Amino acid sequence: MSDTDIPHLDFTTPQPYPTWARMRSECPVMHNDGSDWDSRVTYSISTFSDAEKVMRDWETFSSSVNAEVIGQYMGDLILAMNGPEHRQYRNLVAHAFRASALDRWDTDVVVPLIHQLIDKFQADGKADLVAQVTSKYPVQVICAIVGVPLEDFEQFHQWAEEINTGPFDHERGMAASRNMRAYLEPIVEARRTDPRDDLITDLVTAEVDGEKLTDEKIYGFLRLLLPAGAETTFRTMGNALTALLERPDELARVTADRSLVPEVIEETLRWETSVPMISRISAKDAEVGGVTIPSGCPVSVLVGAADRDETRFDDGEEWKLGRPTQTHLAFGTGPHQCLGMHLARLELRTGLNVILDRLPNMRLDPSQPAPVIEGYAFRGPTAIPVLFDV
Ligand code: HEM
Numbered sequence: 465m466s467d468t469d470i471p472h473l474d475f476t477t478p479q480p481y482p483t484w485a486r487m488r489s490e491c492p493v494m495h496n497d498g499s500d501w502d503s504r505v506t507y508s509i510s511t512f513s514d515a516e517k518v519m520r521d522w523e524t525f526s527s528s529v530n531a532e533v534i535g536q537y538m539g540d541l542i543l544a545m546n547g548p549e550h551r552q553y554r555n556l557v558a559h560a561f562r563a564s565a566l567d568r569w570d571t572d573v574v575v576p577l578i579h580q581l582i583d584k585f586q587a588d589g590k591a592d593l594v595a596q597v598t599s600k601y602p603v604q605v606i607c608a609i610v611g612v613p614l615e616d617f618e619q620f621h622q623w624a625e626e627i628n629t630g631p632f633d634h635e636r637g638m639a640a641s642r643n644m645r646a647y648l649e650p651i652v653e654a655r656r657t658d659p660r661d662d663l664i665t666d667l668v669t670a671e672v673d674g675e676k677l678t679d680e681k682i683y684g685f686l687r688l689l690l691p692a693g694a695e696t697t698f699r700t701m702g703n704a705l706t707a708l709l710e711r712p713d714e715l716a717r718v719t720a721d722r723s724l725v726p727e728v729i730e731e732t733l734r735w736e737t738s739v740p741m742i743s744r745i746s747a748k749d750a751e752v753g754g755v756t757i758p759s760g761c762p763v764s765v766l767v768g769a770a771d772r773d774e775t776r777f778d779d780g781e782e783w784k785l786g787r788p789t790q791t792h793l794a795f796g797t798g799p800h801q802c803l804g805m806h807l808a809r810l811e812l813r814t815g816l817n818v819i820l821d822r823l824p825n826m827r828l829d830p831s832q833p834a835p836v837i838e839g840y841a842f843r844g845p846t847a848i849p850v851l852f853d854v
Pocket of ligand 1: 519527542543544554606688689692693694696697700737738739742743793794795796797799800801802803804805807808
C-alpha cells in the first residue's frame, strides 16, 4: 500500500466515521508518525476486540497520559490514575454514585429540571432543542447534585467548556481551572462543618480504611465532574433526538411504546457516542492485533469506530432498533469505565420521556437547516429546530 492509500487521521474533520471504517478494514491498529500535536509515534485502535483488550489491560496501557494534557487544567485526575491508587480513589468517590442516590436525584432533581426547561417554551409550538433543552439540562442536573447554586449553572458550563478546550487555549483553560476552584473553596469548607445532602458533602466526608480525600483530589474530582457530566450527556441526548427526528416512523413508534426508550439510548450510544475517543500510553512493549506497539507510545482507542465494527454489529454504520442485545463501549470498559453511566442513562431516559410527553407531534422544522451530528473529540448537533403541537 502506498502512503497516499493509507487512511489519514484528521483531528479537525467534523466527520471521522468514513476514515474509521477504512481503518477497521485496512489497518485496524494504525501507526501515526509524530504530528503537530505530538512529536511521538502514536497508534490508533479501531476494532471492537482490540479496543476492549487495550482498555481492560491497565498494566500495559496506562491512563497516565491523561495527566499530560487535560490534567493540567483539572488537577489530580481519576482519569489519569492507575492500579491501587486508582482503585482506592474510585472507591471513595463511587459512593456518591450509588444506585440509591440515583433514585432520589430522579424525583428531586432530574424530573423537575427538565419540566422547568420545557415550561419556558411549550406554548411557542417551536424550539431549538439544543439551545433550550439539551445544553442546559445535564449541567443543571450536575450542579444540583454537586451542591452548587443552580443560578450559577451558566458560569459552570462556561468553565467546563474552557477546561475542556484548554489544550487549544492554555491561558483560558488555566484561568477557568483557578476560577472554578476559588468559587468552590468556600462551599467545600462550609460542607465540612455543615454537611448537607449533596455530592460535595459525600466527597469531604468519604472515608475508606481510615483514608479521606485530600483537597487536591477533591478539587480534581469536581473539576472533572462538571465537564464529564455536562459536556457528554447533553450531546448524546442531541444525538438520540436527531436519530428519532430523522426517522419519523420510529419516532411515532417510540412515542407510543415507551418500553423502547432504553433501546433508543443504547443504540444511540453505540452509533453516535458523544465521546468517541479515549487515550492511553503503552507502559511496556505490547502486541495488539498483530502489531507491535513499543513502550512509551500514546494510543488512541477509537470507541466510536469500535462500536460500528461490522464483525460485532451487522450494519454497524446504521442506527436501528431491534438489534440483538450486545454491549457497546461508549462508557468504556475495565477499571476506568464511566462512573456517571447510571446517571447519564437516567438523565437520558427521563429527558427523552418528558420531551415525548410534552411536545406532541414533534417534528423537524422544515424552514430551518436539519441537525448535523459533528465533531471529533466530542460529537453532537449544534442545533435541533423542531415544531410541535400546542
Ligand atoms: C452519555 C454520557 C457519557 C459518556 C458517553 C461518557 C463516557 C465516558 C468514558 C468513555 C469514560 C472512560 C474514560 C477512559 O477509560 O479513559 C468515562 C469515564 C468517566 N466518566 Fe463518563 N460519560 C458520560 C457521562 C458521565 C456523567 C454524567 C458523569 C458524572 C456525572 C461522568 C463521569 C465520569 C468519570 C468520573 C469518569 C472517570 C472514571 C475513572 O477514571 O475511573 N460521565 N466516561
